[in-house]
Amino acid sequence: MSTADRRRFWPRLMLTAMRAQLAYPTAFWLTVLAMVLNDGVWLAFWWLYFSRFPVIHGWRLEDVAALWAISASALGIVQGFGGNLTRLARLIMQGELDVYLSLPKPALPHLLLSRVNVASLGDVLFGPLVFLAFLHPSLARLGLFLLAVVLAGAIFLAFLLLLHTMAFFLGRADLLADQVTISMITFSTYPSPIFQGGLRLVLFTLLPAGFINTMPVSILRSPDPRFIAGAAAFALLLGLLALLAWRQGLRRYASGNLFQARL
Amino acid sequence: MRAGRKVWAVASAYARSIWAYPAAEALRTIFLVVILIVFLELWRTTYSTMGTGVLGGLRLPQMLEYLAGTEAIVLSAPAFADRIGDDVRTGGLAVQLTRPVSYVAFQFAVAAGESWPRLLLNLAVGTLVVALATGSMPVGPAGILAYLVAYVPAFLLYASLFLALALTSFWLEDAWAVTFLASRSVMILGGMLVPLSLFPPVLARIARILPLQLMVYGPAQQLAHPFQGFASLMLQEALWLLVLFSLLAFVYRKGVSALHVHGG
Numbered sequence: 001m002s003t004a005d006r007r008r009f010w011p012r013l014m015l016t017a018m019r020a021q022l023a024y025p026t027a028f029w030l031t032v033l034a035m036v037l038n039d040g041v042w043l044a045f046w047w048l049y050f051s052r053f054p055v056i057h058g059w060r061l062e063d064v065a066a067l068w069a070i071s072a073s074a075l076g077i078v079q080g081f082g083g084n085l086t087r088l089a090r091l092i093m094q095g096e097l098d099v100y101l102s103l104p105k106p107a108l109p110h111l112l113l114s115r116v117n118v119a120s121l122g123d124v125l126f127g128p129l130v131f132l133a134f135l136h137p138s139l140a141r142l143g144l145f146l147l148a149v150v151l152a153g154a155i156f157l158a159f160l161l162l163l164h165t166m167a168f169f170l171g172r173a174d175l176l177a178d179q180v181t182i183s184m185i186t187f188s189t190y191p192s193p194i195f196q197g198g199l200r201l202v203l204f205t206l207l208p209a210g211f212i213n214t215m216p217v218s219i220l221r222s223p224d225p226r227f228i229a230g231a232a233a234f235a236l237l238l239g240l241l242a243l244l245a246w247r248q249g250l251r252r253y254a255s256g257n258l259f260q261a262r263l
Numbered sequence: 264m265r266a267g268r269k270v271w272a273v274a275s276a277y278a279r280s281i282w283a284y285p286a287a288e289a290l291r292t293i294f295l296v297v298i299l300i301v302f303l304e305l306w307r308t309t310y311s312t313m314g315t316g317v318l319g320g321l322r323l324p325q326m327l328e329y330l331a332g333t334e335a336i337v338l339s340a341p342a343f344a345d346r347i348g349d350d351v352r353t354g355g356l357a358v359q360l361t362r363p364v365s366y367v368a369f370q371f372a373v374a375a376g377e378s379w380p381r382l383l384l385n386l387a388v389g390t391l392v393v394a395l396a397t398g399s400m401p402v403g404p405a406g407i408l409a410y411l412v413a414y415v416p417a418f419l420l421y422a423s424l425f426l427a428l429a430l431t432s433f434w435l436e437d438a439w440a441v442t443f444l445a446s447r448s449v450m451i452l453g454g455m456l457v458p459l460s461l462f463p464p465v466l467a468r469i470a471r472i473l474p475l476q477l478m479v480y481g482p483a484q485q486l487a488h489p490f491q492g493f494a495s496l497m498l499q500e501a502l503w504l505l506v507l508f509s510l511l512a513f514v515y516r517k518g519v520s521a522l523h524v525h526g527g
Contacts (some may be wrong), residue, residue, distance in 0.1 A: 030440040045456045052461055053309055124361040179293040186297055194304040 009105065010113060014081060017116040028118055036129070039072050043130070043188070057193035059217075062134065066216035067114070069130040071188050074152035076123025082157070083115030088164035089177040098255045102175070106149060108246060117216040143221065148219040151231045152188075152212045153260020158210055159184060159236035165242065168249025182206070208234065269364045269472035270372040285452035288381070292388045292424065299392045307488025319460035324393060325456070325487040328401035331389025332410055337446075339381035341422060342372030342428035344442040351432045360519075367426065367515055374422050393445040401522075402486050409485035409493060421509045423477045425506035430511075433518035454480030467521055472505040 021028055043065060050061040065156060079086060100107040100114075131137060131145050163180055167173040187195075187209035195203055195210070203210030211231045218227040249250070281288060302447060310316070310323050347370070348355040360366055386407070393401045407440045428445055432438040450456055453475040459467050471474050 027437060036439040036441045037444060038447050041451055044451050048462060048466070049450070051463055053313060056308055056312055124443050175290045177289060179290055179297075182294050183297040186294075186301055190301050190305060194308045196299075196304075199300070199304070 010109065013110070013113050014116070015208035017049060017083065017114055017215065021116050021118050022045060031118045032122040033117045036079050036126045039068060039123060039126040043068060056191065059191045059193060062090070063216045063221065064128055065134045066220050067142060067189060067191065069127045069135060070148045070152050070215050070220075071127075071185075071212055072130070073121040073127025073149045075156050075185065075188075076120045076125075076127060077149070078120075078157045078160070080120030080124050081116060081119050082112035083117035083120075084111050085157070085160050085164065086117075086178075086181060087115075088161070088169035088172040092164070092167040092249070093172060093174055095255050097250075097253060101253075107250075118122065131235060144220050144223060148215045151219075151228070152215060153233070155208055155211055156184075156188075158242045162238065162242035162245055165245040165249045168245075168252050183207065184209055192217070194202070208238065213237075230263075266364065266368065270368050273364070273369060274371035274376035277373050278380050281380045288384060291338075291381075292385060295331075295338055295385055295388055296392055298334060298398075299327065299331060299389060303327055303393075303396050306330075311328050319458050321458065321460070321474060321487055324397040324399055324401040327393040328390065328406075328486050329391055329458055329483050330456075331401075332386065332486045333453075333479050335382055335385035335389055336414065336417070336421075336482065337449065339378045341378050341425065343370060343374065343422075343426050344432070344438045346373070347426075347429045348372075348432045348437050348439065352437075355379070367437055367511065371422055374426075375418070378418060378426045386410075389460045392465055394426050394498050398466065405489035406486045409489040412483050413482040413493070413500070414453065415494055416504055417482045420474055420503055420507055422505070423511045424474070424478075427507070427511040427514045430514045433521055449475050449479060450454075452476065453478055453521050454483070458484070464526070474507065477503055 016030045046061060048066075049058075050064070054060065074215060084091065088111070097107065097111070100111045102112065127149070131142075135141065135145070137145075164173075164177050166177065170176075184207055185244060187203055190213060192203075192210060192213040195213075200210060203213075211234060214227065215231075218224040264483075298338060306318075306323060310318060315368075316322055347356075350359055359369070362369060362510050364372075372426065415517050425442055425445065428442045429438050431441055435441070452470045452473055454470070459476055459480050462470060470480075477496070477500050483499065484491070485496075
């Protein structure tokens with residue numbers, strides 16, 4: 001395999017995963033549309049809320065729309081194109097990593113990119129739509145929006161990977177991983193100023209949703225270089241921890257007796 | 264009578280299967296605790312920012328107990344679309360239709376068996392979280408009684424609507440998107456996230472015409488104001504039950520006649 005072929009492997013893998021989902025085009029588009037409407041319902045909730053209480057600790061409807069645009073885009077990309085990420089604990093538990101470990105490609109990206117999560121593609125569509133429709137797009141703001149999406153995506157990816165690799169050490173961690181994932185997503189989509197005291201500390205450490213729900217103000221509204229540097233450093237640290245946990249976990253991994261083939 | 268006993272047997276078997284895994288059920292309540300903590304912070308901030316003790320006729324503990332009540336209902340709701348979709352795709356429906364109990368009654372029994380234990384657990388956990396967070400018991404026995412009584416027809420309404428939607432699998436093969444959108448409508452128009460008393464007037468009028476609010480807002484409001492407007496609530500629930508039962512019977516009849524079973 002030439003170097004060029006090797007480079008083309010990952011985009012081709014993603015394309016194949018996408019094509020597999022597009023085999024049922026009606027179901028594919030219905031699912032995408034359903035997720036866009038689902039996110040729209042949450043924006044409708046916030047519209048209802050802010051129509052009654054216009055400003056909460058300096059946050060307006062536009063800031064929450066920005067929060068949803070950033071978090072939906074980031075989570076959509078991570079979960080959508082890394083479709084196996086939120087199934088990782090289950091795959092580890094059931095001994096289904098063998099098929100990836102036996103192939104001559106790095107197992108982690110191979111595993112993550114082998115499946116597309118269609119519902120999350122609705123999030124990928126929803127985020128930019130909200131940005132274009134409600135957040136006064138300009139070239140400078142687009143740059144800031146993309147920066148926020150990249151940082152939020154890196155934090156989501158590292159956190160979810162670290163969480164799911166706990167299955168190597170805890171065994172049946174799938175239900176716990178599901179609950180913590182949904183908790184992380186929930187805290188990430190509510191305005192940061194409502195969380196104070198000890199809870200705020202938790203949201204900037206153990207469950208790092210605090211970095212994400214601060215982004216509309218500290219990146220999009222009035223960019224704060226210290227916050228941006230802090231979020232980037234945290235994402236890097238969390239990513240390194242997740243990779244370390246993955247490598248340590250693989251040493252403990254006990255294969256199942258499930259016979260699988262990857263065609 | 265014999266049919267009633269069969270339905271009861273199915274419901275109790277499914278209820279026992281829920282209680283058989285208490286650790287798994289307890290883990291499921293983590294999300295309820297998380298969302299109530301988020302709501303606590305959101306509404307505590309809102310009450311203090313507005314400088315008022317009452318919003319939409321509710322004090323803060325009542326608001327949180329209301330939200331615990333709505334979340335308990337929605338988080339214990341039956342998942343018809345997955346089950347019926349599987350029956351259609353795998354051909355298992357051929358076996359289901361030959362059971363000595365009506366398919367619709369069987370689905371109702373399964374839903375009741377799974378939903379009621381979860382509702383009671385969710386309500387208990389939710390009330391405990393609110394009590395710990397606010398330092399006072401947010402609801403008395405009358406509120407819980409009114410909520411549970413109002414939930415009986417509310418459950419039947421919810422089950423009728425979502426079963427009718429899930430039965431569209433007979434044509435679509437997968438009714439996930441249809442039921443998903445309906446569940447999202449319940450979130451807003453059913454008053455799951457914000458009580459109808461805080462809606463803008465026009466939207467509140469629209470929501471009050473629809474049956475969705477009877478499934479969630481109606482029972483949950485009873486936690487805050489026990490037996491207030493209770494007779495009117497029960498009457499509306501009964502009338503909508505007639506409508507939704509008729510819809511369900513119509514969809515089922517049409518669906519079964521259009522059904523082609525491929526395997527099993």
